[in-house]
Amino acid sequence: MASHEPSDRDRRDPIEARRSWIERRRQKIIDEVARNRRGEYTVPTWVLAAALVLIVGGWLALIFMV
Structure with missing residues (x-):
């Protein structure tokens, strides 16, 4: 993200x-x-x-539990 430089008016008036x-x-x-x-x-x-971690984890759980 680019930083926003306040204008002169913004520097003078915080409101x-x-x-x-x-x-x-x-x-x-x-x-x-x-x-x-x-x-x-x-x-x-x-x-x-x-989602990828859940899918891969599910497959690994199936493989090692059986």
């Missing part, structure tokens, strides 16, 4: 900086919901890794 952060966060969520509705949803890597 405005917070409001600006809230607006950026809100827009990020709106964009993500729109992507998901278009079918661009992706499964997080950690979920895929956990």
